[in-house]
Amino acid sequence: MDTHASTFPLIISVDDHTVEPAGVWQDRLPARYQDTAPRVVRAPLKEMTFLGGRFRPVMGEPGDEGPLGDWWVYGDLRRPLTRLDTAVGVDRDEVRLEVITYEQMRPGSYDVPARLADMDVNHVQSALCFPTFPRFCGQTFTEARDRELALLCVRAYNDWMVEEWCGPRARGRLIPLTLIPLWDPELAAAEVRRNAARGVRAVAFSEIPPHLGLPSVHTGAWDPFLAACDETGTVVAMHIGSSSRMPSTSADAPPAVGSVITFANCCFSMVDWLMSGKFERFPNLRVMYAEGQIGWIPYILERADVVWEENRGWGGVADKVTRPPSELFAEHVYGCFFDDAFGLRNLDSIGLGNVLYETDYPHSDSTWPKSREVGEAQMGHLPADVVERIVRGNAIELLELTSDGLWQGPV
Template sequence: MTATTTAPAPTRLDYDLFSVDDHIIEPPGVWVDRIPAKYQDACPRVVTRDDGTEAWQYEGEQLATMGLNAVAGKPHKDFAMDPASYSDMIEGCYNPRVRAADLLRDGVRGSVCFPTFPRFAGQRFLTAKDKELADLCVRAYNDWMLEEWCGAVPGMYVPMMIGQLWDPQLMAAEVRRCAALGVRAVTFPESMAPFGEPSFHTTHWDPVWDAVTEADMVICIHIGTSGRTHMPSEDASFSVAVALGPINAQITFMDLLLCGIPQRFPTIKIALSEGGIGWVPFALERVDRTWERHRYWAKLDDTPPSELFRRNFWVCFIDEAAGIEARHHIGVDKIMWECDYPHADTPWPQSQQDVHRSLAGVPADEVAAMTHGNAEKLFRWSQRPDVASVLSN
């Protein structure tokens, strides 16, 4: 891994930013350094393919990192879906200290990071054949996240875990184990039905919700984690699916509001990641109208869905002036900011300018809430990194 960092030039930092959605490109040692010797040949490992590109090898497959997942610092004209090796990406993609320096120079001093090889909600191990090894891989990732990623820069990264999605009781135990170590969030798919698992409309996942609420963790649900994409035709460009990505958040939003989970677990905290915010006012009007007209035959709860949203849900934006204009219809206290580093949507290294486009003219107290205050409260995160120490290395 010889790539160099493309750090942003020093700039005026008007906004104190806390990103609730970034992504890790896992370094090669995550699993080989932690999995027992008997599984060394079977656990996820990085290999060099015949064409010189690198890929993760696991259960007979070789899986490369899609280029769009690691384009931070590149001109838009150089974006591509081609497989990306470590040498093709800036070091902040996989090095937590270098990333911290990148983000801090851009005014971002807090970050919640989703996995990449395990997929954004750990679905890779859900579909794995060897569940004993998959269980070890889940726990190894969570330990690595705490000890090596978050531990590299104390106060910078909010610990987020993955779970054993094939076994709610096993996942609940892992939630409790990780909570005792300081984990604040768990990533979960936007729907389990596409994987052949019980949906949110069952009590199958209640052991997980019980453990999460007991630990006061946030459930982070990222778009795309169900495996669903919205392609109008077979010959449509993948860019169509990218543009339609936030629709997944809207589908999940309606599903969760009407499935009974917030009613059974009134303290549950759900953050919808990378789904945007501008659609929320209409969605709330629509779901309340549905509830008003259909709650009797559908046997829905007596609580209007919009009230459940205001109690149990949070949403986030990257660059969305229209959504910010609608902030009072959403609730300023429900809105958070995301950087999406190092994906193609990231504003880095121009986060300050990007945020200003959305928030210019917004009262200072509302700006503070949406750029960092709401995230600090939701994730119970009062820590801050030692900026001078990080930037001096």
């Protein structure tokens, strides 16, 4: 690996993304599901909008005019691959909301050897990758009508993630992140344990489950799932947008508005968790917020402590939150960032051990191929041992990687 003769530590990114190859489900499900399992077709785009945090694509029929793209077809769902799914290698001013084909994306988006090569270019040693077609916590399968098939799809994705994406070709440099059947916490617990037995230490979850029509973390509904995570040391990883509702202000607000306030769902979610009592019920439970940045955290912790201290009686949390929320945060919550100079200036108010680094490859926000240079510019004022912890040390500890920063597989 070319380290550019830099003293900057090799990066462990806790938020990158994979664009699933076309055969993930077709190759793994029984033959009777070939016509109903997720599959890719090439078709024209009829129209597509992204306003007010809502993404609305419409697939055209064969012979229709319009740009051709590759579309995932699954039940009633028609979901195209877009330039926003994989923007690396494209000039920022040329990144638009448009449909694309696999041939039009950088191969590192979906191909393991190409991904490792792009990680080398970017001074990245290891990476944890969120899904694309299933969406950030598997909402695609949660919304499906056929729950039997949906469960098979969740398991097939996890098998592909562990055995192929993070398999032998990855040489320990790709870290598995698995999905759960969100509609059934008991099945979710079983899937956590199945994957933990083969070395998986991270599972995707929604930052605000009620937005998906699911119970909140204030109920006991999720306790079987949380107990499994607590027992196995599996980190609950929540990406912005994993509630299928990106923050916005109005139905006609341009995407730029939402892009500025993407941290908001993480902020709301973190307060939910801190006031839920779950961290005291499940002392080994840990959660992380991918792409949420960190600069907003000090004020929220300050305010949460004030509310807990002064208003916990009428606030409905006195019987389940027995310690200041900031103490619970220090032991259970991790913020992830790729570009947050303000947060780095306020590390003492966040906690050095609660910060993780990311590169967001291959999305438009990604710092690829200059994540090392960006990191050096942001962290140049920090001591070397502090940079080491942020860029890789905390991730090694949280995800139970080897001391060299690699995923070791089944243990």
